[in-house]
Amino acid sequence: MSKYEPLWNYLKENKKKSYKLTYEKIKNILxxxxxxxFLSYKKAKIRRKLI
Structure with a gap:
């Protein structure tokens, strides 16, 4: 399991067209x-996982 799996799960469970998460919110999720x-590198991955 990736250390970022909780974030991916949050995004999948809260299906939206776009997200606005603060660093504090992401910190709380993870x-x-x-x-x-991280944000630059994972941007494409987030889009692929939500499709």
Whole structure:
């Protein structure tokens, strides 16, 4: 299981056309802080998982 799996599950369960999550909200979902590079790298993955 990926350490980011809780975030992917949150996005799948809360199906929306777009999301606006603060770093604090993401931290609460994951249980740890993420760095800025995560968002750039994972943007395409999020889109693929939601389709």
């Amino acid at each position: 249980g740890f802080e993420i760095d800025h590079s």
